[in-house]
Amino acid sequence: MGFVGYLMLLRRRAWGVAASVVLGVGSALVLSLLATPVYTSTATLFFSLQNGDTASDLAQGGTFTRDQIASYATLATTPTVLDPVIERLDLDVDAVDLAGRVSAAARNETVVLEISVDDTDPEQAAAIARAVSDQLIVAVEDVAPEDSEGRTTARVTTVSPAQVPTAPSSPDTALNVLAGLVGGVALGLLYAWLCERLDNRVRSAEDLERITDLPLLATLDTPPGADGRRDLVVVSAPRSAAAEAIRSLRTAVQFTARPGQSLTLLVTSANSAEGKSTVAANLAVSLSETGLRVALVDADLRRPSVAQVFDLEGAAGLTTVLIGQAELDDVLQEWGASGLHVLATGPLPPNPSELLSSPGMAEVLERLGRTHDVVLVDGAPLLPVTDSSIVARLVSGTIVVGDASRTRRPALVRALGILDRVEARVVGVVLTHVRQRAAEVYGYEPLEPAEDAEPLLSRLRRRGRVALTLLAGRSGQAATAEPEQEPVAVPRPTTTAGR
Known part of the structure; x- marks a missing residue:
């Protein structure tokens, strides 16, 4: 089947393809409108060494901190950090449920850690994010190694405190509608192809x-x-x-x-x-x-x-x-x-x-x-x-x-x-x-x-x-007001075809 054949196929199945597109877009839009809005609040922490006298010490400390940043991100979702947060904010969840709403990740292999919290209440999301970042600072200082003078070697600074979000992070209606459109087109094309393969009528x-x-x-x-x-x-x-x-x-x-x-x-x-x-x-x-x-x-x-x-x-x-x-x-x-x-x-x-x-x-x-x-x-x-x-x-x-x-x-x-x-x-x-x-x-x-x-x-x-x-x-x-006239016979040509 050539290009023209595919165009004719789409023309024959246009209603089915259009219905699939409308179904995909409509479903995505309805689900987006019915979905509960979720707000995301993010706090940003900067990790560094507590002390270092030479450039070599600072370089080695930076490398050490980058190596440890993944461990600190994991620490943010453990009960060590989350249980005090639950007690502080009087949340009606346990550490496992709260961990599912908290995420921590280093930004582009740097010593900057972003802690994000999802919640249906924007103020609650900001409060949890602040509490988690504060408690993570305490936990890091507790687990970080100490120097010869007994001081912790890690220093954590809040560079961007969590703010109350003004718009939901999900659902993303525009993205969902676009995905529904793509899915609807794909489903419509599949429908047209299957109908053509299964349709054994003699049409042409x-x-x-x-x-x-x-x-x-x-x-x-x-x-x-x-x-x-x-x-x-x-x-x-x-x-x-x-x-x-x-x-x-x-x-x-x-x-x-x-x-x-x-x-x-x-x-x-x-x-x-x-x-x-x-x-x-x-x-x-x-x-x-x-x-x-x-x-x-x-x-x-x-x-x-x-x-x-x-x-x-x-x-x-x-x-x-x-x-x-x-x-x-x-x-x-x-x-x-x-x-x-x-x-x-x-x-x-x-x-x-x-x-x-x-x-x-x-x-x-x-x-x-x-x-x-x-x-x-x-x-x-x-x-x-x-x-x-x-x-x-x-x-x-x-x-x-x-x-x-x-x-x-x-x-x-x-x-x-x-x-x-x-x-x-x-x-x-x-x-x-x-x-x-x-x-x-x-x-x-x-x-x-x-x-x-x-x-x-x-x-x-x-x-x-x-x-x-x-x-x-x-x-x-x-269709006219003229009086009806007698019909006039029209001469009819005579053919010998078939005689």
């Missing part, structure tokens, strides 16, 4: 290349319609980026046609709710807009949805033809002005796989292929049932739809493996729910339909007489 062409050589035909942002239903975005928002993505898919599909043959395509997915029916419906409408004769067959005999998408009658359809109760022409319904024909499922049978594998299914597809340029079949998911693997052998190609927000690589691999075992021709993969960045959208209106687009779409579904190209014009007339 790069992810698809890891598991198959099949091309990525299109990436679609396919949110549900206003009422939660599958949305015919090419009708409700024909100038949107989502509709343009469908038209890009249409172009890719037209190039999969074999010369001299009608194009019959199965649209399926690994699991349910991955957008296959939405893709099939929008692709069928988009293909019919080019002047092609298109038939859409709902072969999902478990959970059909095509009749609901187009607001058509679903009581009779494919199953009615397969069991011999109706002719194909009698149940084939025309939708819209572009000549799209829709074959609903009809009554749901108890034996879907047996019906789809019957000779009647192959005959239905063959008859539709003779009278149409493109036949799209909306099939059941591949992994739960075997229906689509049966239909895949009857069509000239199969499109596998995956949801970028939920389709896992192992599931897609198993689905493609099923198609490979039945020797089906897979023309490519379509990913749905791929969010479009603003930089990738040029000159398109928002996905929301115009004010009266939904009523017009309902009339289009019911009557099938209003031209699709008049949708934008009707929406514009609703």
Whole structure:
């Protein structure tokens, strides 16, 4: 993964990284505010020899004092010094507890000793520091060797008495917040990396290349319609980026046609709710807009949805033809002005796989292929049932739809493996729910339909007489005070692609 890949990773996990940073900084700030302030008071002592007549004596005495300074620092935290301090100040602690709050250290290998005391009360901290320094002077004079005249050889001078601190030494809120920020960033980066390593969804062409050589035909942002239903975005928002993505898919599909043959395509997915029916419906409408004769067959005999998408009658359809109760022409319904024909499922049978594998299914597809340029079949998911693997052998190609927000690589691999075992021709993969960045959208209106687009779409579904190209014009007339005029038919170019 290169630098750009890492930037894309951070962009995908930006919310997680930001949450980690906020958590780190917030935790540090809250803990700092809730922590009890601790004050530190420091006294400074200077150690020297009591006497010395020559420079040599003074030099040797200084060396001796530096060697002894560490011992004097240790002495400051012993009961010899602390017990008298406790008795003097009437402290409710013992020498062990007080030693944990007292520290003594020489400054830069000199004969200067600093005694520091921590306490929640600033005045108490100063009092203890003064008492400890005073008692240490007494203890040093007691333990230091004496000269020939019986005088102690060490002299201790207080050069900086302990003062009452005006600000707490801890917590250091600024330092804690900085540490929380660094920790939050580190935790966020770790979170992003772990999520990326553990996330096996198929979200892009790069992810698809890891598991198959099949091309990525299109990436679609396919949110549900206003009422939660599958949305015919090419009708409700024909100038949107989502509709343009469908038209890009249409172009890719037209190039999969074999010369001299009608194009019959199965649209399926690994699991349910991955957008296959939405893709099939929008692709069928988009293909019919080019002047092609298109038939859409709902072969999902478990959970059909095509009749609901187009607001058509679903009581009779494919199953009615397969069991011999109706002719194909009698149940084939025309939708819209572009000549799209829709074959609903009809009554749901108890034996879907047996019906789809019957000779009647192959005959239905063959008859539709003779009278149409493109036949799209909306099939059941591949992994739960075997229906689509049966239909895949009857069509000239199969499109596998995956949801970028939920389709896992192992599931897609198993689905493609099923198609490979039945020797089906897979023309490519379509990913749905791929969010479009603003930089990738040029000159398109928002996905929301115009004010009266939904009523017009309902009339289009019911009557099938209003031209699709008049949708934008009707929406514009609703926003003005001009009287409604009769629609003018727009000539539609005719293409021979796929014939």
